[in-house]
Amino acid sequence: xxxxxxxxxxxxxxxxxxxxxxxxxxxxxxxxxxxxxxxxxxxxxxxxxxxxxxxxxxxxxxxxxxxxxxxxxxxxxxxxxxxxxxxxxxxxxxxxxxxxxxxxxxxxxxxxxxxxxxxxxxxxxxxxxxxxxxxxxxxxxxxxxxxxxxxxxxxxxxxxxxxxxxxxxxxxxxxxxxxxxxxxxxxxxxxxxxxxxxxxxxxxxxxxxxxxxxxxxxxxxxxxxxxxxxxxxxxxxxxxxxxxxxxxxxxxxxxxxxxxxxxxxxxxxxxxxxxxxxxxxxxxxxxxxxxxxxxxxxxxxxxxxxxxxxxxxxxxxx
Amino acid sequence: xxxxxxxxxxxxxxxxxxxxxxxxxxxxxxxxxxxxxxxxxxxxxxxxxxxxxxxxxxxxxxxxxxxxxxxxxxxxxxxxxxxxxxxxxxxxxxxxxxxxxxxxxxxxxxxxxxxxxxxxxxxxxxxxxxxxxxxxxxxxxxxxxxxxxxxxxxxxxxxxxxxxxxxxxxxxxxxxxxxxxxxxxxxxxxxxxxxxxxxxxxxxxxxxxxxxxxxxxxxxxxxxxxxxxxxxxxxxxxxxxxxxxxxxxxxxxxxxxxxxxxxxxx
Numbered sequence: 001x002x003x004x005x006x007x008x009x010x011x012x013x014x015x016x017x018x019x020x021x022x023x024x025x026x027x028x029x030x031x032x033x034x035x036x037x038x039x040x041x042x043x044x045x046x047x048x049x050x051x052x053x054x055x056x057x058x059x060x061x062x063x064x065x066x067x068x069x070x071x072x073x074x075x076x077x078x079x080x081x082x083x084x085x086x087x088x089x090x091x092x093x094x095x096x097x098x099x100x101x102x103x104x105x106x107x108x109x110x111x112x113x114x115x116x117x118x119x120x121x122x123x124x125x126x127x128x129x130x131x132x133x134x135x136x137x138x139x140x141x142x143x144x145x146x147x148x149x150x151x152x153x154x155x156x157x158x159x160x161x162x163x164x165x166x167x168x169x170x171x172x173x174x175x176x177x178x179x180x181x182x183x184x185x186x187x188x189x190x191x192x193x194x195x196x197x198x199x200x201x202x203x204x205x206x207x208x209x210x211x212x213x214x215x216x217x218x219x220x221x222x223x224x225x226x227x228x229x230x231x232x233x234x235x236x237x238x239x240x241x242x243x244x245x246x247x248x249x250x251x252x253x254x255x256x257x258x259x260x261x262x263x264x265x266x267x268x269x270x271x272x273x274x275x276x277x278x279x280x281x282x283x284x285x286x287x288x289x290x291x292x293x294x295x296x297x298x299x300x301x302x303x304x305x306x307x308x309x310x311x312x313x314x315x316x317x318x
Numbered sequence: 319x320x321x322x323x324x325x326x327x328x329x330x331x332x333x334x335x336x337x338x339x340x341x342x343x344x345x346x347x348x349x350x351x352x353x354x355x356x357x358x359x360x361x362x363x364x365x366x367x368x369x370x371x372x373x374x375x376x377x378x379x380x381x382x383x384x385x386x387x388x389x390x391x392x393x394x395x396x397x398x399x400x401x402x403x404x405x406x407x408x409x410x411x412x413x414x415x416x417x418x419x420x421x422x423x424x425x426x427x428x429x430x431x432x433x434x435x436x437x438x439x440x441x442x443x444x445x446x447x448x449x450x451x452x453x454x455x456x457x458x459x460x461x462x463x464x465x466x467x468x469x470x471x472x473x474x475x476x477x478x479x480x481x482x483x484x485x486x487x488x489x490x491x492x493x494x495x496x497x498x499x500x501x502x503x504x505x506x507x508x509x510x511x512x513x514x515x516x517x518x519x520x521x522x523x524x525x526x527x528x529x530x531x532x533x534x535x536x537x538x539x540x541x542x543x544x545x546x547x548x549x550x551x552x553x554x555x556x557x558x559x560x561x562x563x564x565x566x567x568x569x570x571x572x573x574x575x576x577x578x579x580x581x582x583x584x
Contacts (some may be wrong), residue, residue, distance in 0.1 A: 043539035051491065069564055072583070076536050076544035081362045083536060087543045090564065234361050262361075284535040285365065288405070 013137065014302035015309045016295070018056070018276055019216065020254040021202040027139050027177040029056030029111060029277060032310050036258050036281030037062055037115035037129040037141060037181070038087065042101040043108070049288035053269075054295045056277060057111035060097070062143050064117050065127060067093035077214045077223045080261070082233030084212050086226040089117055089146060094127055094306035098134050106136035113179065121156075125169040132174045136191040140176055142166060142201070142224030145208035146230075157183035157208070158193035167277075170267060179256065182206040184236075184243055193247040193255075205256035205279060206247060207240045232280040236258040241273050248274025248315060262290065264297020271298075274315040320356070322404045324396055325378065330463040333385040334431070335394050336372065340468040344379040347371045349439040350411030350505075350530060350573050353379070354538035355393070356403040363389045366405060368535050368568070370507070373441065379404070381398040382434040382464065408538050409572045412439055412505055412528065422503040422526075426473075427490055427516050429508020430457070433464060435530055439505065440473040443510040453497060455490035455508065459483035464548060487499055491515045498523055506530070506576075510584045517576035527576035540569030547571070548580035 020027040029052075035043075037059040042053060052058065070090025077084050091103070097114070105112055114137045118124040124142065131137050144157035144166055156162045167180055180196040182189065184207035193204055209230025214223040222228075240259020248255045257270030258279040267278045283290035298310065307313060322341035329335055347353075354366035359576050367389045374378040385394050396402070407437050412435070414424075424443060426436045433454055443450065452475045456462045462484050477485025478493045486493055490512060498519060500506065506516045507530040520527035533545040545567040565571070 005469075039542070045539060045541050070543060070546060072536070072548070073544075073546045073564075075546055076534065076542065078363060078365050078534070078536075081364055084363060085542070085544065090543050090546070108435075233364050284362075285542050287403070288537075288539065 014299060014307060016299055016302070020179075020256070020276055020312055024175065025177045025202050027057070027111065027203070031056040031295045032271065032277040032298065033291055034059055034113065034256070034277060034279045035284060035291050036279035037113075039281040039284045042097070042192045043105050043110075043112070044101065045271065046284070046288055047108070049189055050292040052108040052110050054292045055110045057138065058105070059092050059112050059113040059115050059141055059279060060101070060105075062089050062115045062117040062146065063091055063094045063097050063127065064089060065094060065123055067096065069089065072225045074224060077229070079212070079214060079231065079233075080235060082231055082235030084214055084224060084229035084231050085209070086224045086229035088226070094130050098130065102134060102136050111138040113139045113141050115143050117143040117146060119164045121169040124166050125173050128170040128174045132176060133295070137176065139179055139202075140170065140174060141181050141205060142170055143181050144207075145181050145185075154163075157192070158186050160191050163192060164195045164199035167196045167201050171200035177202045179203045179205050181208055182207050182247070184210050184239060184259075187248050189243045190250045193251045197251045197253050201253060203254040203256060203276075204247060204251065205258055207236070207243050207259045209237065210236055232260070234262055236260045237266060241269055244270055244275050245273040261294065262286070264294050264301060267294050267298055268301055268313065271310070271313040272315070272317050276314050320404060320415075321401050322379070323424070324398050324400045324402065326398055327394070327396055329394070332460040332463060334382065334461070334463040334563070335379060335385070336382050336464075337393070338378055338380050339402065339404065340377055341379045342377055343404070343407065344377045347374050347379065347438070348411040349405040349442045350435050351407040351409050352538075352572060353404045354408060354535070356405075357389075357392050357396070358401055358403050360392070363392070365536050366403075366538060367393075368408075368532075368538060372434045372437050373408065375415065381429060384490040389564045405538060406561035409568060410570070412573055414503070422448075422501055423499070424448055425498060425502040425504045426450065426452040427494065427504060427506040427508070427512075428452065429455045429490060429512040430461065432506075432508030432512075432530070432532070435507055436473075436505070437464065437467060437471075440468060440471050444471050448560070451476065451497065453478065453490050454485075455479070455493075455494050455512065456484075457481070469516070473519065483555075485496075489515075491519065494519055498525055500524060513576075514581045514584055517579065517581060521574055528573050529576050529579065530573045531567050531571055531579075533572075535568050538568045540566050547574070548583045549574070549578045550580060
């Protein structure tokens, strides 16, 4: 191949790279597709099924200061086109993650986003401090939206002042990119989006699960031991898309779209609604390589429609 | 995950079906392992369904299932030539504790559709000199859908039905009282309450007992953390307040040593 032809071929290959945020805290992703926290373990579990390098980033299971055993079973129940979960943030704890999971994850050429969860703002800050030195963690995702824990969690995510307090506490102790994961269980998502932007978040990701319920009519009891759980899957996609579109309309920081994405078409809808990147969640349970297929499908769509850069899709509604 | 093509989907009566699928990964399945099946492209039902493997033969895998809900109803309506998506083989399956093969009698205890994994296990010991007995409990004669296949591979079988329409009248535990002996190794699969009763009897008699548990699962590969089972802790540092810990039925099981299961919270 002649040099000019080679250059042309490179030029024709669409660029799926995207940069979230600015300056030293910019998060450079090779693909707009990430995996959502809580649906992808610590990433390593999926390496037999797919190429982790195809992903822009992996968001690992929410980390707390100490290991958490999670809620008593039953923890999940299927619902039409979706599922409810009440796992309760079962995780190995931040120290075990840094010592035994992260070294293995570093071998893969993909960015790692540590999702953090605390019961108080100072616990969030302590987690951020410990992860700030951790080699191989490229960003922090603040989880202020988990509906399945008694303390903290969604309580921070439904009050703009509390949310801002957590973001400021984390912002003060880390130089890493800070992404804040928003709860959809609010009256106006735009208020929450602006509050965390003002508090110094580099990006926002949304939506976490919608609170929901299922009842066993024979036992006349809620199916989940926690009674209420978080709804995810294709059932929530229209709600998620609307909220991403609303949030993207009022903030300057990048928005990461989450909620019921199963196919590349779903992901492209989120990009067009204003998301700069997406996270694939429940679909990882259906098909372990779902996220890889979404990434490949976006590239194929761009090629078909002659779109040179994925950036040109972001917010590109006619 | 790999596409599997339905060769046959045979009704056995009493809502039981035996489905045969052409599947490239069939030769990799060990007895007691399971697969997660999804009707290709389905969004409702959304999740895969776990099924014990009944048998494998070359690149054919067979699953025995009972129609109980939305997923199995759809599955039962599929025809030869249709494709489904299979993830697996998954889980740890049955292990035979070191040195016990040949010395111990393999006592299999099945309740209802819980008989599924024992055909594969029975075939795997067919050529060994391992003595065996299968105690098969079902509601009625109509529910005892797979007796002959076991006899054909040399598995001895005793049946208990709740209404006495076939074999002994009563539950499997009634038969077990006289059939479980010191030196047996017990493998049990069926409803939780049956497993609890079998485990208690095994403990009383000092018999080693492995149980295969069934749970609703979302992922099947240990990441959704949905199919948590309370177990007696063997892992220091990760215990609940009362010395119990959660293990995942899909990736830590589905076969557990009965002594490890917290039967009070089953």
